Amino acid sequence: MINVTKTFLPPIEEYTGWVQKAFDKFWLTNRGELVLLLEQKLKEYLGVDWITITNNGTVPLQIAVKLLGKGGEIITTPFSFVATTSSIVWENCTPVFVDIHPEYLTIDETKIEAAITDKTTCILATHVFGNPCDMDAIQKIAKKHNLKVIYDAAHCFGVNYNGKSVFNYGDISTCSFHATKIFHTGEGGALFSNDEELRLPLYYSHNFGQITAVDFYAEGINAKISELQAAMGLSVFPYMDEIISERKKVVEKYDRLLDFSKLQRLKIRPGTDWNYSYYPVLFGSENLLLEKVAEMNKNEIFPRRYFYPSLNTIPFANGEKMPVSEDISKRVLSLPLYVGLEENEIQMICDIINS
């Protein structure tokens, strides 16, 4: 069976070696030695000044929206995973959708200003498939209208833009370390911010708002990651360069074998060092996509419709029509992409699509 992705697992002894350290210390959570060590390694690898790792990639979005959204309208993309929109609604803010660019698939920065009202508090955009938004344009708009910027960078582990990590842009960035993501801790995620005034509020938000057992910074939630998850992260981490270069090889094979006369590939924004996290292709029609999916399924191949449906159409979003995103989400399919996907398997997938 070939799924859209396959979780990278290190040799089990390497995982249990780290777990042993937690056992030796009788310490499983509350920012133990392994969590602190993983944060240190990630900071260096990613080139960021500040990180707080978390229990998943959704709670950090909720924390960011709670701190910066302030119950107002949040300009956001309809083309993302549902957590981007649900975090806004969950924190009692209103999502205001702006359509996407037809080739980059990120929020169309030229349409943002028209959506700003006096209730707008921030912009929450997704670097979808690890492809960065036009962050320079978004920054200019945010500055002009005094808005905050949050990036859902769930797909962006290892992505650089103009020579630095995308996590360094915006007021807050979040990442996911879910087992389906490129770097993972089973479940996990992270908060990033270059605004020193936001770091304490973010940090305390993820740990009940507690400074000490009896002293509170503000209200908070529990978004702490455990030592067992950090052990998984520490055992996957040494393989990151290899994971990215192996995925690059798969991407290059698809690029070579697919017939692009009837198919559109994701366009990566110039200036980006990409992480080869997904291989989305756009078919000419939804019917064609469904035909190809059925044929792949018959051959035990299970690509995924990332991302369908367009988030403006989900019941709790109350979104306006988003013609580009609605059209693209019906026609886009993420092909299998993982370390260990064999050449003959890629060939089989391409044969089905090209036929």
Ligand SMILES: *Cc1c(COP(=O)(O)O)cnc(C)c1O
């Ligand atoms: C995976 C994902 C999330 C949520 O991350 P979890 O770790 O699964 O909570 C949020 N946004 C996007 C775009 C994602 O792909």
